[in-house]
Amino acid sequence: MTCTVILTAAGTGTRLGHALPKALVPLDGTPLVAHAARRLAAAPSVDRLVVTAPAGYVDDVRRAVEAHLGRDIPVLVVPGGASRQESVARGLAAIDLEGVADDEVVLVHDAARSLAPADLVERVVAAVHAGHPGVIPVLPVTDTVKRVGPDEPDGAPVVATVPRGDLRRVQTPQGFRRDVLLAAHAAQSALAGDEATAATDDAALLEAAGHEVWAVAGDELAMKITTRRDLAVAAVLTEEGA
Numbered sequence: 001m002t003c004t005v006i007l008t009a010a011g012t013g014t015r016l017g018h019a020l021p022k023a024l025v026p027l028d029g030t031p032l033v034a035h036a037a038r039r040l041a042a043a044p045s046v047d048r049l050v051v052t053a054p055a056g057y058v059d060d061v062r063r064a065v066e067a068h069l070g071r072d073i074p075v076l077v078v079p080g081g082a083s084r085q086e087s088v089a090r091g092l093a094a095i096d097l098e099g100v101a102d103d104e105v106v107l108v109h110d111a112a113r114s115l116a117p118a119d120l121v122e123r124v125v126a127a128v129h130a131g132h133p134g135v136i137p138v139l140p141v142t143d144t145v146k147r148v149g150p151d152e153p154d155g156a157p158v159v160a161t162v163p164r165g166d167l168r169r170v171q172t173p174q175g176f177r178r179d180v181l182l183a184a185h186a187a188q189s190a191l192a193g194d195e196a197t198a199a200t201d202d203a204a205l206l207e208a209a210g211h212e213v214w215a216v217a218g219d220e221l222a223m224k225i226t227t228r229r230d231l232a233v234a235a236v237l238t239e240e241g242a
């Protein structure tokens with residue numbers, strides 16, 4: 001059964017504040033997108049990659065990924081969209097459907113989660129194969145969580161404490177039946193043109209369409225590299241062998 005990964009790498013990385021788009025920022029001498037792609041290719045279930053790149057960087061991203069892949073699988077690089085949701089939709093549209101059944105697995109993974117390990121990928125794929133149309137990796141919330149009112153100059157009023165027992169932090173790769181993911185994206189495409197209205201993950205689109213989404217154990221190594229501090233943490237993790 002084919003497993004295609006849409007690797008989202010078209011973001012600018014504003015919060016990281018590097019001169020290069022985030023996907024091309026080096027970590028231990030290797031671009032972040034190449035770290036992510038190499039770990040995906042190390043998962044035996046993964047058959048091919050569709051990577052979304054920032055406009056103007058398609059060739060750079062292709063070269064970076066191909067130089068570090070470690071296993072000979074097809075790689076297609078396409079320009080991303082205005083939001084992560086739109087980038088995923090473009091990746092989905094680019095999947096070569098020859099010989100691909102509707103119930104084949106599509107994973108969606110952030111290049112920004114550059115150190116997500118192969119065994120996490122396999123856990124998500126296995127849950128889709130077990131019959132779940134949408135699967136997400138999650139971790140528990142360890143801080144106390146509160147809802148606050150509108151920001152004021154010197155802070156914000158606390159409105160409520162949110163029970164955290166059933167809250168989870170959501171990671172990628174997220175796994176889906178291809179037909180279900182395609183229909184969920186099509187149903188919400190009107191929101192994709194602006195990051196402010198777009199879904200923040202793909203599972204939310206399935207939820208909106210009434211599908212059950214299944215949560216499996218995540219992995220701290222799949223942390224999202226958003227800020228310079230995250231990049232420094234990732235550098236320590238790679239030094240430690242991640």
Ligand SMILES: Nc1ccn([C@@H]2O[C@H](COP(=O)(O)OP(=O)(O)OP(=O)(O)O)[C@@H](O)[C@H]2O)c(=O)n1
Pocket residue numbers: 008009010011012013014015016022023052080081082083084085087088109110111112113224225226
């Ligand atoms: N239009 C977009 C926006 C984001 N992404 C990808 O979605 C993932 C999660 O996005 P995030 O970590 O927020 O990256 P950026 O959007 O680049 O970060 P920032 O918001 O700081 O600019 C990243 O791998 C990013 O490349 C994408 O493919 N297309």
Ligand SMILES: C[C@](O)(CO)[C@H](O)COP(=O)(O)O
Pocket residue numbers: 084110170171172200201202224
């Ligand atoms: C998809 C995601 O990584 C799940 O936690 C996250 O929602 C991406 O958010 P971002 O604001 O696009 O970084």
